[in-house]
């Protein structure tokens with residue numbers, strides 16, 4: 001389902017009045033009935049005109065009352081100010097409006113959308129966004145098509161946070177999964193990634209115990225065949241994940 005054509009912007013309709021603008025960086029707008037909300041706000045401020053035109057085309061002049069940021073890295077917030085200026089939108093993220101553990105619901109006559117904190121996979125601010133009508137789940141950068149999303153070291157506790165957070169996302173039983181970057185996918189890719197992580201740790205442990213050198217280990221654990229089509233996985237993500245796991249095993253962190 002994935003190719004590098006994911007890098008060209010396209011508008012994907014997830015439901016009536018619910019569009020994802022899918023590119024390297026993803027964003028979405030969702031019509032809740034009386035108002036709309038936006039999820040994530042890209043990296044390039046110069047996309048403003050194009051994005052605003054696409055929003056108008058699909059949901060008319062409905063007010064974008066909220067902009068939800070899955071986290072506040074620069075590549076998720078560039079258009080925040082533009083939405084504030086154009087619509088007076090409220091910016092909702094872990095810094096501007098910290099969420100209670102049970103999350104926050106945004107309700108309208110057409111749909112409701114939940115923003116839930118799920119910190120510690122990528123940043124301490126991570127939130128997911130859940131749209132139950134379509135069964136659509138925004139993972140932010142918690143899912144990265146084969147990348148270990150942590151910005152801290154992979155250790156026993158952070159690995160467990162990853163597993164626990166993935167279990168919570170999988171339990172929602174999403175029909176469509178919208179990562180922060182790259183192609184859309186399904187719950188199967190979430191499950192597959194957790195298995196991959198545990199498999200990788202197991203493989204590296206075995207090789208280290210067998211007394212193999214780092215260079216040998218890097219060569220001896222190839223990317224799983226069923227993940228070859230994952231977005232940018234062969235290009236760098238498998239190597240990167242293997243490097244991180246190897247470092248953690250050598251350091252005794254896992």
Ligand SMILES: [Zn+2]
Pocket residue numbers: 071073122141
């Ligand atoms: Zn990020």
